[in-house]
Amino acid sequence: xxxxxxxxxRVPRCDACPIRRLALFQPLSMGEIEAVQKYRAEYRLxxxxxxxxxxxxxTLETYTLFSGWAFLYQNxxxxxxxILRFLLPGDFxxxxxxxxxxxxxxxxxxxxxxxxxxxxxxxLLKMFKRQSKLGVRLIWLTAQDQAxxxxxxxxxxxxxxxxxxxxxxxxxFHRVRMRQPGDDNTVPFPLTQDVMADAxxxxxxxxxxxxxxxxxxxxxxxxxxxxxxPDPGALxxxxxxxxxxxxxxxxx
Amino acid sequence: xxxxxxxxxRVPRCDACPIRRLALFQPLSMGEIEAVQKYRAEYRLxxxxxxxxxxxxxTLETYTLFSGWAFLYQNxxxxxxxILRFLLPGDFxxxxxxxxxxxxxxxxxxxxxxxxxxxxxxxLLKMFKRQSKLGVRLIWLTAQDQAxxxxxxxxxxxxxxxxxxxxxxxxxFHRVRMRQPGDDNTVPFPLTQDVMADAxxxxxxxxxxxxxxxxxxxxxxxxxxxxxxPDPGALxxxxxxxxxxxxxxxxx
DNA sequence: CGCGCCGTTGAGCCCGTTCAAAAAGTGTGG
DNA sequence: CCACACTTTTTGAACGGGCTCAACGGCGCG
Numbered sequence: 001x002x003x004x005x006x007x008x009x010r011v012p013r014c015d016a017c018p019i020r021r022l023a024l025f026q027p028l029s030m031g032e033i034e035a036v037q038k039y040r041a042e043y044r045l046x047x048x049x050x051x052x053x054x055x056x057x058x059t060l061e062t063y064t065l066f067s068g069w070a071f072l073y074q075n076x077x078x079x080x081x082x083i084l085r086f087l088l089p090g091d092f093x094x095x096x097x098x099x100x101x102x103x104x105x106x107x108x109x110x111x112x113x114x115x116x117x118x119x120x121x122x123x124l125l126k127m128f129k130r131q132s133k134l135g136v137r138l139i140w141l142t143a144q145d146q147a148x149x150x151x152x153x154x155x156x157x158x159x160x161x162x163x164x165x166x167x168x169x170x171x172x173f174h175r176v177r178m179r180q181p182g183d184d185n186t187v188p189f190p191l192t193q194d195v196m197a198d199a200x201x202x203x204x205x206x207x208x209x210x211x212x213x214x215x216x217x218x219x220x221x222x223x224x225x226x227x228x229x230p231d232p233g234a235l236x237x238x239x240x241x242x243x244x245x246x247x248x249x250x251x252x
Numbered sequence: 253x254x255x256x257x258x259x260x261x262r263v264p265r266c267d268a269c270p271i272r273r274l275a276l277f278q279p280l281s282m283g284e285i286e287a288v289q290k291y292r293a294e295y296r297l298x299x300x301x302x303x304x305x306x307x308x309x310x311t312l313e314t315y316t317l318f319s320g321w322a323f324l325y326q327n328x329x330x331x332x333x334x335i336l337r338f339l340l341p342g343d344f345x346x347x348x349x350x351x352x353x354x355x356x357x358x359x360x361x362x363x364x365x366x367x368x369x370x371x372x373x374x375x376l377l378k379m380f381k382r383q384s385k386l387g388v389r390l391i392w393l394t395a396q397d398q399a400x401x402x403x404x405x406x407x408x409x410x411x412x413x414x415x416x417x418x419x420x421x422x423x424x425f426h427r428v429r430m431r432q433p434g435d436d437n438t439v440p441f442p443l444t445q446d447v448m449a450d451a452x453x454x455x456x457x458x459x460x461x462x463x464x465x466x467x468x469x470x471x472x473x474x475x476x477x478x479x480x481x482p483d484p485g486a487l488x489x490x491x492x493x494x495x496x497x498x499x500x501x502x503x504x
Numbered sequence: 505c506g507c508g509c510c511g512t513t514g515a516g517c518c519c520g521t522t523c524a525a526a527a528a529g530t531g532t533g534g
Numbered sequence: 535c536c537a538c539a540c541t542t543t544t545t546g547a548a549c550g551g552g553c554t555c556a557a558c559g560g561c562g563c564g
Contacts, residue, residue, distance in 0.1 A: 157453030
């Protein structure tokens with residue numbers, strides 16, 4: 001039969017982790033990395049839409065997204081949903097101030113097929129105690145997230161539909177390109193219009209109309225889960241996207 | 253003459269700091285606190301509206317708000333403003349991931365007469381090196397901010413005008429009450445309707461109408477810079493305010 | 505082929521905006 | 535204490551961006 005085509009579910013080893021440079025463990029040396037393996041409780045495969053954790057659940061674990069895409073979101077009592085942040089491979093999630101007795105303030109779920117490395121709370125604390133570099137790194141990552149959240153706030157509060165959608169596309173475009181440099185201005189883009197709508201605070205219908213407008217202006221091509229932006233500068237203009245501020249700073 | 257009525261501008265000492273339990277330095281013992289004094293470069297008085305730092309400026313200092321109120325905001329190229337976060341005494345501000353070479357991604361300014369303690373970047377780094385507790389504390393504070401930012405995102409993205417305004421009032425009400433417990437459900441409230449509008453992503457005009465509605469429902473009294481909420485539970489209902497999630501977790 | 509998910513389009517409405525103006529504070533100096 | 539300037543709040547009228555409701559089209563998959 002040769003190699004079966006089914007998905008490879010072998011568990012990756014930390015010392016050969018291909019995304020380490022992006023992740024929490026970036027500052028660790030090759031020798032130190034081996035210890036991480038012991039603290040990882042689990043390597044978990046996720047189907048699209050599968051929950052990682054849910055709003056209101058106890059806060060027992062933290063995660064590194066190893067492959068695929070995911071997102072954080074909050075639900076209002078009546079079901080309205082706000083997507084708080086998209087996660088790409090290497091992103092760290094699940095850390096909260098009140099790990100000891102708190103409950104999750106938001107939910108997390110896989111957007112595509114994905115996989116995560118699971119680190120229980122105690123394991124994380126032990127690693128921080130041993131490797132103070134990790135604490136610094138976490139502060140760094142958290143501050144990055146803050147910066148992205150701030151841009152997102154400005155979008156939702158003060159940008160119109162066209163700007164919001166353009167901004168979201170550019171943010172994701174840049175974050176992906178940062179990880180996989182390429183030259184054709186095309187990146188994978190697994191968000192449905194429903195998902196985009198809940199991220200930018202619009203209706204899926206209005207997102208659709210806005211995308212049409214951008215498409216008809218020749219600013220982007222969005223087809224079969226791939227996003228092509230012929231001229232990122234032109235789109236940035238349209239979005240009121242401040243490249244300077246966003247640029248390398250907000251990226252890994 | 254007795255005591256002159258003019259403002260007291262004597263520089264407070266760190267070891268007698270009345271807001272320490274709220275601030276970054278909370279975990280330090282009385283002995284350790286003395287060292288902090290050496291690292292504080294300056295104690296600065298601010299007039300209402302005065303800038304603490306500006307978007308685009310180099311990132312050289314961090315601050316603890318000692319007294320008064322302040323806020324962080326971002327300006328879009330065309331002048332639209334989004335307020336990102338309100339700061340109360342004890343809050344830490346000015347920390348960024350890219351302290352070394354980055355520029356500020358947002359501006360900060362005093363809302364009322366206020367005062368701040370200034371810690372240069374190098375001083376902060378030295379303190380972190382000496383007192384690893386401070387790193388943990390900063391992670392904690394940053395994670396708190398995240399939680400508040402997430403609620404704010406949900407407001408801007410998915411709540412209507414009434415809910416947004418009610419939510420803002422409740423957030424501030426609770427944050428102030430956390431610091432100054434009282435029993436009359438009244439707190440100081442120095443925000444103008446303009447400021448509120450830029451925080452919740454509405455027009456000052458519509459904020460005014462929304463406040464009227466809330467006032468006429470008997471849910472609040474807002475007069476001469478003081479906010480009275482007769483029945484916080486009732487207002488929370490109106491706001492879709494999830495007390496459980498917000499509660500003690502996001503505070504301090 | 506049929507079912508489900510996702511994207512697309514149209515028509516009408518409503519929440520929040522824009523534009524305009526007046527009223528009510530608030531602080532300052534005479 | 536009043537006069538004046540300035541900021542903040544309040545109200546009205548009309549517009550419009552984005553929403554709601556409804557239906558149809560396309561594509562992947564069992």
